[in-house]
Amino acid sequence: MPGNARVPRPTAQRLSLYLRELERLAAIEQLTVSSRQLGEAVGAADAQVRKDLGIIGHSGMPGIGYRVMALAEAIREVIGVHKQWRAALVGAGNIGRALVAYRSFHEQGFEIVAVFDASATVVGRTVAQLRVRPMTDLAATVAREGIDIGIVAVPAECAQDVADDLVAAGVRGILNFAPRLLSVGKRVAMVNVDFRSALENLVHDVSQREIAEISEAVSKPVARRRRGRGAA
Amino acid sequence: MPGNARVPRPTAQRLSLYLRELERLAAIEQLTVSSRQLGEAVGAADAQVRKDLGIIGHSGMPGIGYRVMALAEAIREVIGVHKQWRAALVGAGNIGRALVAYRSFHEQGFEIVAVFDASATVVGRTVAQLRVRPMTDLAATVAREGIDIGIVAVPAECAQDVADDLVAAGVRGILNFAPRLLSVGKRVAMVNVDFRSALENLVHDVSQREIAEISEAVSKPVARRRRGRGAA
DNA sequence: GTTTGTGAACCGTTTCACAGCA
DNA sequence: TGCTGTGAAACGGTTCACAAAC
Structure with missing residues (x-):
């Protein structure tokens, strides 16, 4: 069992940033990094970086640093990005369309595989090669497509209803863009933007x-x- | 002299959420709130709410709670949203266009008053009634329009250059949508999305x-x- | 009864500092 | 020398608990 210790949230957030920098370094073909260099890139102290990596159970080489590729892979595993996540987007408004258009999610372990909207005038249209579906299709689509997470990009007024629908449909996590605290069961994860x-x-x-x-x-x-x- | 004590960042973040809820209550014409009710709305403990409001120097009435309107105004003052902020958006891609289209910023103390893009094919087009300007106009426009903050919605590769331009042009804060830590002087505030x-x-x-x-x-x-x- | 304001205890995270290894 | 790993200390924020005010 390598990376399943309890990871404090601040650490989890920094892991994302480390990963970003590690991928940059890998592209540059740098083979190792020191905790100092990594810390500078993300605005953290070197001791902080070492603590974080210790928490996920990854070791470096004294005098040398950490192997870039191996560390990136270890972080991906801890975060859970080693598998591909399938998302349903609800809300084909401005933010929603911007998200679907953001193609590089796909290389980062995420894919928006279905788009929903409540408005009859939007349903049936196509955004980024995806046909916008009516909300009535939600549950069936989530099941059929093996969707893990929902993205809420609707006005605040209907956000809670959408969240309820998503939870009922069986998603495990929700990324919420509506300016409203949504209540979901304890079994569902929730992040707000x-x-x-x-x-x-x-x-x-x-x-x-x-x-x-x-x-x-x-x-x-x-x-x-x-x-x-x-x-x- | 009312609200200029040092405000811890977690508190500042919650103040935003309190304000959101207070505005909702004001719309419902509820006159007072208890720390408990406010806390429930934003997912914080009641004692936490009282501490936060104490920090910004606002008092409530024992047995009654806080006056909704007065508290909202006090929070706006502390946050700095009592004045209108003028923003320049750099990057007229998907995210950028979604932001300009989000009209209600305007009622919340923010206004995007100019849009810039580096691409010649985009410059000159119009998004939400704003003509996209070339980057060469940045400094002059920031000065002329009294722009306070810059919004960076460009690819990661050019984000640092854009940030440098914005700082040179004299903005006081940057909202960064690029997945890259940007370095700006200590005099400039920076928030990442x-x-x-x-x-x-x-x-x-x-x-x-x-x-x-x-x-x-x-x-x-x-x-x-x-x-x-x-x-x- | 309800609800505020606040010292004091508590807790998790960050920073320090240094031994140990390459 | 350069760098990691890690206890121990410092820090800052949260929660508790209760007296005072309505």
Whole structure:
């Protein structure tokens, strides 16, 4: 049993990034990497990288580093990308169409094999060689095509209904683009991608940076005021 | 002076979600919320909500809760969404076009006011009433239009170049859709939206859930809460 | 009764620092 | 020398629990 220890979420997220860099290095035909180099590429400390790789049970060579190809393969296995995942997209709007068009998912272990939409005017049309199907076909298609995951790219108002349908149809995970927390059973995994939150996080960062710059410029680099409601 | 204490990133992220729910409640004309109700809507504990709101210096009424409108406004102020942000989109591909088409950004404090692309065949076309401009216009347009943030929706290979151009043009933050860590100066904020990582995180969750279910089924269901795997 | 505000305990992750190996 | 692996310490965030306020 190589890679099935419990993987903390922060580590899992970094594994994705390591993998991206390892694939780049493999393309460059670099054979080994140090934890330092890998860490720099993804914005993590070297010790962090070593801890992460230790967690998934992968060893490197002291004085040398890690073998690029072997490490990439080990990470793919832990993430679960060594097999091909089949996805159903629900919602053939702007985001949905952009996702289907993104061909390189396919080389990365993912494939959108069916597209659904609730709107009668969209059903029957073709996006990226896939015919848009009516929602009534969902359950049957998921079963027939062996679909593992659902992608929700519909307006917030109907997102929960779609999620319910997907769960009932038997998907194991949902990637949600609607700006709404969806409730699904514990047996179904769920990841959110929320443009609005991302933008808000960004402008919050910008705002904080602004006030930091201002107070930096105003105060001598000694005063450490702030601390609002500190106890005595 | 109200909301400029240091806000931890996890808190900032939840503030976005609180705001979403508060806007929904405001639309329903609910006047107050308890930390419990707010927490349930975003998947956080009630104490967590109270801590978060304490951090931004907002008080509620014991026995009653928080005033919906006032809280929403306070959060908008902390996030920085009380002002309108102007964005430049670089990359008029699938993702780019989907973003421009997403009209409701506008009511949420964001507006894409210019679109750029490096490809001569795309420059000059119109997406959502905006003419696609050549990259050579970037610096001048950012200055003239008072653009605060840049959105990078180009292939990974040119993402760093685009980011450099945006920083040189004077944007304060970058929202990056390219699957590549971009380096920008410390003065510029940066948030990544990475579909591939999101998908990988999802399937990793699915995989872990699978092994958890298996080992659960194997061992006796003796009211063992979680903790799935006994050590080797 | 309900619900807030908050010190204190708790927990998981990150960073440090260094022994051990190539 | 360069680099890994790993305990131990430091850090930051979350959860608990309860007094105070309505």
